[in-house]
Amino acid sequence: MNAITSFLDSLEATANSTLRVSSLHALAYCPRLFYLEEVEELYTEDAAVFAGRRLHAELEKQEDEDWEELFLENEELGLRGRVDALRTRDGWVIPYEHKRGRSYRDEHDQPQAWESDRLQILAYAYLLEVTLGVPIQEGRIRYHADNVLVHVPLDETGRRMVREAIAQARALRCSTHRPPVTENERLCGRCSLAPVCLPEEARLAHDQGWQPVRLFPEDDDRQILHILEPGTSVGRAGEQLKITACPNRSAGTKPTVEKVPARQVGQVVLHSFAQISTQALRFCADQGIGVHLVSGGGRYLGSFDSRQGSIQRRLRQYEALSNPDFCLQLARRLVACRGQGQRKFLMRGRRGAGEATAALGVAIDQMKAVLKGVPRAESLGSLLGLEGNLAALYFGALGEMISPGVPQELRFDQRNRRPPKDRFNALLGFGYALLLKDVMNAILTVGLEPALGFYHQPRTQAPPLALDLMEIFRIPLVDMPVVGSINRNQWDAATDFTVCEQQVWLSDDGRRKFVALYERRKEESWKHPVTEYSLTYRRLMELEVRLLEKEWMGEGGLFGQLIIR
Numbered sequence: 001m002n003a004i005t006s007f008l009d010s011l012e013a014t015a016n017s018t019l020r021v022s023s024l025h026a027l028a029y030c031p032r033l034f035y036l037e038e039v040e041e042l043y044t045e046d047a048a049v050f051a052g053r054r055l056h057a058e059l060e061k062q063e064d065e066d067w068e069e070l071f072l073e074n075e076e077l078g079l080r081g082r083v084d085a086l087r088t089r090d091g092w093v094i095p096y097e098h099k100r101g102r103s104y105r106d107e108h109d110q111p112q113a114w115e116s117d118r119l120q121i122l123a124y125a126y127l128l129e130v131t132l133g134v135p136i137q138e139g140r141i142r143y144h145a146d147n148v149l150v151h152v153p154l155d156e157t158g159r160r161m162v163r164e165a166i167a168q169a170r171a172l173r174c175s176t177h178r179p180p181v182t183e184n185e186r187l188c189g190r191c192s193l194a195p196v197c198l199p200e201e202a203r204l205a206h207d208q209g210w211q212p213v214r215l216f217p218e219d220d221d222r223q224i225l226h227i228l229e230p231g232t233s234v235g236r237a238g239e240q241l242k243i244t245a246c247p248n249r250s251a252g253t254k255p256t257v258e259k260v261p262a263r264q265v266g267q268v269v270l271h272s273f274a275q276i277s278t279q280a281l282r283f284c285a286d287q288g289i290g291v292h293l294v295s296g297g298g299r300y301l302g303s304f305d306s307r308q309g310s311i312q313r314r315l316r317q318y319e320a321l322s323n324p325d326f327c328l329q330l331a332r333r334l335v336a337c338r339g340q341g342q343r344k345f346l347m348r349g350r351r352g353a354g355e356a357t358a359a360l361g362v363a364i365d366q367m368k369a370v371l372k373g374v375p376r377a378e379s380l381g382s383l384l385g386l387e388g389n390l391a392a393l394y395f396g397a398l399g400e401m402i403s404p405g406v407p408q409e410l411r412f413d414q415r416n417r418r419p420p421k422d423r424f425n426a427l428l429g430f431g432y433a434l435l436l437k438d439v440m441n442a443i444l445t446v447g448l449e450p451a452l453g454f455y456h457q458p459r460t461q462a463p464p465l466a467l468d469l470m471e472i473f474r475i476p477l478v479d480m481p482v483v484g485s486i487n488r489n490q491w492d493a494a495t496d497f498t499v500c501e502q503q504v505w506l507s508d509d510g511r512r513k514f515v516a517l518y519e520r521r522k523e524e525s526w527k528h529p530v531t532e533y534s535l536t537y538r539r540l541m542e543l544e545v546r547l548l549e550k551e552w553m554g555e556g557g558l559f560g561q562l563i564i565r
């Protein structure tokens with residue numbers, strides 16, 4: 001009861017606290033943008049935002065006698081903000097706003113303020129008026145791209161516009177429902193939050209004929225730093241991560257230091273007994289760099305979770321995934337996606353004639369029959385049974401995908417888990433650990449709760465939602481590269497593995513090779529079968545988590561469609 005009371009108190013406090021004037025700019029641009037920034041606290045610093053900041057910094061340098069930067073807050077009005085510039089003309093105080101872009105042209109080709117800019121300067125003018133107690137006649141906006149100055153009068157209509165916007169913003173701040181995407185799709189092309197909002201995908205969810213445009217980069221080209229050497233430490237040096245490798249006393253080598261700019265890093269993966277300083281950990285959290293731990297035996301141990309501000313997203317997730325029917329629907333799609341992926345992969349091996357082809361053919365046909373039962377499964381229990389059948393057929397035939405020339409010790413016999421009993425399973429096990437780590441990274445980036453899944457149950461240490469999402473990527477990101485690399489004779493059975501009685505692990509060399517193979521695979525692009533645009537696998541993981549979230553946001557239907565051809 002106390003928790004609920006304090007949550008309601010915090011909602012009330014949020015509703016009554018002052019709003020940033022710039023948030024009204026976002027509201028006028030698109031209410032969903034306001035919600036994503038102010039309620040879900042999602043920000044991206046894209047090129048336009050940086051350029052805007054540069055412009056303000058340059059203007060500050062050109063300070064003239066009229067320039068005054070002023071921070072204002074008025075609780076009665078409910079606004080706060082920093083005015084770009086304040087000048088006095090003919091005895092009137094006039095707030096100025098500087099914009100990098102061009103003005104809006106009306107039907108007579110006359111320069112006007114854009115609607116969102118108009119609301120912003122009116123809000124500053126009104127805030128000045130009530131805070132300083134002096135009448136304000138107008139605000140002005142300078143558009144630097146076409147060098148135009150637009151005058152915006154503050155009259156009673158303008159004041160009402162500001163008050164109405166504040167009321168709308170306050171109502172949205174208390175809502176748990178993300179507003180729909182804007183009908184004016186041209187706004188999305190210039191919106192910094194398009195990669196998070198995914199407006200085109202939301203439109204596709206409502207209109208199957210819609211042809212979505214990709215509004216974000218195909219790839220995330222930030223590096224994944226795998227720290228594989230035990231004793232290597234990661235520290236911070238200014239805006240860089242500093243990696244210090246231990247000296248090898250027996251080889252007489254000195255410590256080596258490498259520095260990597262933080263903006264070029266997407267994740268730090270600490271294998272075995274690699275270290276990280278608290279300063280570097282905090283720096284990584286501030287920079288949105290995922291930090292993950294993988295044991296020397298290749299087990300995913302956990303991630304540094306520094307999420308803040310995603311409470312609304314998690315509340316919606318709890319609500320949606322508390323519904324068993326909804327979970328069953330998602331689970332059916334997931335099992336179908338993985339099963340079809342497994343079957344399609346086996347189909348790639350069915351070429352030519354011979355025993356292998358015949359065995360693959362039998363498994364492929366039987367899997368087809370099992371897959372027909374998936375959409376009709378009436379409980380998670382029956383779905384688990386079907387998934388078990390599919391896995392047994394798939395792993396029963398997987399060995400037929402290995403080329404005849406591959407040495408016996410690298411061939412696949414049957415699936416076994418921890419500890420792996422053969423080299424093939426050692427490769428699969430390490431690959432699945434890296435995949436689990438990447439899926440966790442995507443879940444934490446999106447801000448969902450990894451412990452709450454829709455299919456896997458919280459039985460093991462691994463977070464159920466991450467286990468759910470992994471199913472989609474096991475075949476393309478692990479099974480296919482493992483089989484491909486074995487068939488290309490890329491593994492040395494002696495030096496890439498360590499054999500201890502019944503257990504087989506990757507050696508240090510083997511882990512380095514596997515990491516390189518896996519990361520190269522993630523750089524490859526794949527055309528999404530539903531959205532029909534291409535993305536690298538590393539981007540696809542985050543996209544898939546966002547598409548999952550859309551399932552309970554009224555924009556569903558796209559999750560779990562990634563099936564290899």
Ligand code: SF4
Pocket residue numbers: 029030031032033034036180181182187188189191192193194197198199
């Ligand atoms: S991408 Fe489009 S719908 Fe989404 S917040 Fe931006 S403007 Fe609004």
